[in-house]
Amino acid sequence: MVRIAFFGPQGTFTEQAARVLAGGEELFPVETIPAAFEAVRSGAADGACVPVENSVEGPVTATLDSAVDGDPLVAVAEALLPIRFTVLVGADRDPVADPPRTVASHPHALAQVRGWLGEHLPGAEQLVASSTAAAAVGVLDGEYDAAVVAPVAAEHYPLKTFATDVADLADARTRFLLLRTPGTLPEPTGADRTSIVVAAANRTGSLAGLLTELAMRGINLTRLDARPVKGDYGTYRFFIDFEGHVTEPRIADALAAMRRRSMSVRFLGSHPRADGVTATIEPGAGNDDFVAADAWVEAVRKGELA
């Protein structure tokens, strides 16, 4: 049976995502995001599930940094989860008669329910826990009165549900990736995402040049995140997601150009988009156009056409 590591502990949104992405496989939690990558690199796991981006908080920086520190892994699938929290209290507490005086969660979770807490638990002190699930454990241990957690946490801990579907922004979402060692690529579907990380040369216009390679081929950028290169203040790597699949001629052509124009490029995967949005193909920028143009140049070189 295939073993999939996920960024734990049990009872987090990442466990929920791992069930979506690898539901039939054996799932096991690891303590940190780097440990999830390491489990795959060392062979201890066949895959890993980690969060990559949240619509409120932005990129998950530990995931981006782990993708460049160590051997390459590639994303083969993604899941997009709505982030709606459950609030748990001790099994014996009547939260109406005896409202929680402290409420704990991961700082990102607290940031996403600040309005709800102000309205429903205005007197409660907000405390920081290392994960949403750790907050639930803290309620079990009597350390906190309430915890803001992922819905799946209610299955793992013998606590009482005080509220569900809690979120200040109705459409907050987190995107998760299933990572594996490079090998077989998922089949292209027409609604794919390709991810790379690029070290742009440190000179005027280098990033503009790289993005222009995508733009002039009509390839739509879906995300760009800069991360500082540790130990080298003022230099950055760029994590770039765009529409399309590396097996498509138009994408291969763009990748080769970016490889040539940058100091280094690492391929982070091509896989179907969870939202199913099909790629926009502009006139003259379809795969057939690239193949036909290459064929014409080849014929010109052979003296067959002009």
Place this chain on the structure above:
Amino acid sequence: MVRIAFFGPQGTFTEQAARVLAGGEELFPVETIPAAFEAVRSGAADGACVPVENSVEGPVTATLDSAVDGDPLVAVAEALLPIRFTVLVGADRDPVADPPRTVASHPHALAQVRGWLGEHLPGAEQLVASSTAAAAVGVLDGEYDAAVVAPVAAEHYPLKTFATDVADLADARTRFLLLRTPGTLPEPTGADRTSIVVAAANRTGSLAGLLTELAMRGINLTRLDARPVKGDYGTYRFFIDFEGHVTEPRIADALAAMRRRSMSVRFLGSHPRADGVTATIEPGAGNDDFVAADAWVEAVRKGELA
């Protein structure tokens, strides 16, 4: 006397930066980064000091988000602080005979001393506090045995210094901004930084187009960060820093082009760079070149030249 709010509590790196940026003024701590912005917007403070970027952790997202939510503020100065931590223990503890069993700090601080802790306090449990200074308060209260803090914290809390100059990466740095309401701009120095936030149109090539406006004027990009637009999954704002000062013709020309090509632009300030690096000016892209070219076009329009 001018009152400057800083992201507190007292005893953090932000207080150290505020002393550098507004040392002669009355400094007062506020609890959050949004509260520091709000203090200036409401008139409760004449300025605010907040962190904007760390060379290990990347952008300070609360600062970026606060810059777009609410009335415009502009950065008028910046400070670049080396991030080297002090480790404090209780005044009565002999840390050699009785090594700390728990050590607390802000998650970003813990991330930057992980190697040092593994070597010097291998058995200590690492606990998360809401700030480095809150960890020091926790040591005072007996909640933690040790705290990883900013050097200035040693002045505020009656604790014993266990170690100083603690940092896994020798050149970790954080950049801080002094913010004010728009009004007088700092004078250009030739070593300036201009910051804007841009909402790029959601179509293929829009970001490449904006960055090309800088590149073709020979203006060097120094930072680019994407932030998700809350409540609108898949759309982003771009925080862009580049060399130069808005009073320079070459910068004004680029800003006008970006204004025209984007859905919105907000000016976030032009001020001297803390590192004193002077702008690279490419041939044909100096201020005199822009002024002379405009004068020629004007003369052509009047029929005086051709």
